[in-house]
Amino acid sequence: MKKTDKRGNQPVIEEIQRIAAGLEAMSSLLAEVKAGTKPGKAFVLLFNLFLLENCRPGSANMVNNLSLQGLADAMNMDCGELTSVLAYLNNRGLIDYQIT
Amino acid sequence: MPEKIRCMKDLAIFSTLDIPERNKIAELAYKKTYNRNEYLFREGDPADTIYLIKSGKVKLYKVSAGGKEIILDILKEDDMLGENTFFDRAEHTMNAQAMENTFVCSCTREHFALLLQNPQTSLKIIQLLGEKLNNYTNQVANIAFHDVRGRVAATLLKLARQYGASSPQGTTIDIELTHNDLASLVNASRVMVSNVIGGLRQDGVIATKDHRFIILNAEALSSALETLA
Numbered sequence: 002m003k004k005t006d007k008r009g010n011q012p013v014i015e016e017i018q019r020i021a022a023g024l025e026a027m028s029s030l031l032a033e034v035k036a037g038t039k040p041g042k043a044f045v046l047l048f049n050l051f052l053l054e055n056c057r058p059g060s061a062n063m064v065n066n067l068s069l070q071g072l073a074d075a076m077n078m079d080c081g082e083l084t085s086v087l088a089y090l091n092n093r094g095l096i097d098y099q100i101t
Numbered sequence: 102m103p104e105k106i107r108c109m110k111d112l113a114i115f116s117t118l119d120i121p122e123r124n125k126i127a128e129l130a131y132k133k134t135y136n137r138n139e140y141l142f143r144e145g146d147p148a149d150t151i152y153l154i155k156s157g158k159v160k161l162y163k164v165s166a167g168g169k170e171i172i173l174d175i176l177k178e179d180d181m182l183g184e185n186t187f188f189d190r191a192e193h194t195m196n197a198q199a200m201e202n203t204f205v206c207s208c209t210r211e212h213f214a215l216l217l218q219n220p221q222t223s224l225k226i227i228q229l230l231g232e233k234l235n236n237y238t239n240q241v242a243n244i245a246f247h248d249v250r251g252r253v254a255a256t257l258l259k260l261a262r263q264y265g266a267s268s269p270q271g272t273t274i275d276i277e278l279t280h281n282d283l284a285s286l287v288n289a290s291r292v293m294v295s296n297v298i299g300g301l302r303q304d305g306v307i308a309t310k311d312h313r314f315i316i317l318n319a320e321a322l323s324s325a326l327e328t329l330a
Contacts, residue, residue, distance in 0.1 A: 013223045014187070014214060020230040021184040025194060027237035028161075028173050032195075034244050035288040036165035045245045052246070 026093045043076055043086045047096060069100060112153055112206065113179040114229065117221045129212035135159075135199040141182070142193045148185035151213045154178055157203025158276060162285070163195050172285040174236060175200065175276065177263060181229050186210045200277070244288050247326065252287040253297045254325035257307065261316050270308060271317040278314060 033041035050064050073083040090096045115123055132155070135141060141152055141159060154176055161174045161182065173195060176182055185191040187210065208216070217223045243255045257274065265272040284294040301307045306322050308315040316322060 010214065010218050013217050013220075013227075016227060017184075017217070017223075017230065018187050020227065020234060021187045024184055024230060024234050024237065027234060027241070028195065031173055031237050031240050032163045032165070032171050034241055035171045035285075036163075036167070036169065038166075044241075048241075048245045 023094075026095060029093065030095055039076070039078060039082065040086050040089050043083070044090055044095060046072075046076060112155060114153060114181070114225045115222065117225075118219065122219065126216060129215060130206050130208045132204065132206050135203045135205060137199055137201050137203075139199050141197040141199065141205065143196050144193055146193045148183060148188070148191040148193045150183055150207045150209060151181065151186050152183045152197075153206045154180050154182070155204040155206055157205075158200040159203055159205075160198050160200050161195050162198070170285055172282065173240075174233070175260075175263075175286075181226065181233075183207075184230060184233075186213070249287065249289040249293050250297050250300070250325050252289065253283065253294060253301070254322045256283065256287050257314060257316060258319065258322055258326075260314070261319070265316070268315065271315050272319065273310075274314045274316070277312040279312065 030041070030044060034045055035041070047064065050067070054064050069080055069083060073080045076083060076086075078086070084100075087096065087098050091098055115126055118126070135157070142148075142150075144163065156178050159176045159180075159182065160172060161176065162170050162172045165171055182197055183193070185193055217226065239259075243252055247255060260274045260276065260278075261272045264274050264276045266275045267273075280291050280295050280298065283298070284291040287294065289297075298307070298309075301322070302309070304321065306316075306318045308317055
């Protein structure tokens with residue numbers, strides 16, 4: 002029988018929990034995107050900007066140098082709303098951002 | 102007991118195990134047939150059971166604040182659901198509803214942990230979860246990067262890979278799908294999806310029969326995805 006003891010099983014359970022957490026985050030994001038909520042729209046815009054940054058010459062650092070006000074205007078939100086949305090996406094591990 | 106063995110032994114996830122190990126699994130598993138439209142679980146229910154689909158199809162969906170049904174995935178034979186069960190005191194965060202009469206094997210978190218003692222089973226489960234994660238990621242990317250025609254094309258091609266059956270005309274997606282279902286999957290209005298479907302049908306790319314889509318020209322359908330490439 003190919004078995005491990007209970008302690009040896011723990012890394013597998015932790016790995017499965019890690020993937021399950023990712024699944025939960027992605028399924029929630031998918032629901033947000035499909036429902037057209039503010040976090041969903043923000044993620045799609047950032048995702049497209051990220052794609053542009055990586056496939057068009059001369060657009061490097063586009064995502065790094067985004068203006069909070071500019072982004073808020075593009076999303077039809079005020080800066081306070083946008084900050085909450087970014088914090089929500091950040092807390093779910095979907096984006097990483099810093100305001101400087 | 103014999104029913105339990107029959108339930109588990111044909112699941113692909115356990116296909117690499119020998120008979121004594123499969124018999125052990127049978128002792129831990131339960132089986133149930135869910136009728137069409139019956140719920141396996143609803144959002145907010147305690148997550149304490151892992152489900153493996155033996156036959157049939159299950160729709161995973163959430164309901165938006167506006168009451169709109171948002172289909173996240175359609176699962177089939179050998180797929181797994183209820184992975185929130187891996188967390189302590191977890192709740193289900195979506196609804197799981199049988200789309201047709203569906204035969205499901207299930208086991209509790211504690212029993213599932215015993216199954217994970219087998220490395221082959223563990224690997225298979227990690228692989229299944231990884232595929233689900235890829236599917237969600239692809240759906241988000243699909244919505245972000247494609248217009249409605251592209252999203253319909255990508256979704257039909259994906260469904261054809263998952264549920265496709267060869268027929269003289271082409272590939273039949275062996276699942277009953279209304280325009281509403283497809284609209285929910287691709288995140289567009291039913292009217293818009295119906296227009297796209299009408300166009301694809303007129304171009305001879307797809308056909309429909311008995312609420313099932315038939316891919317007549319997969320190459321032409323794929324070309325709808327290349328608009329943003």
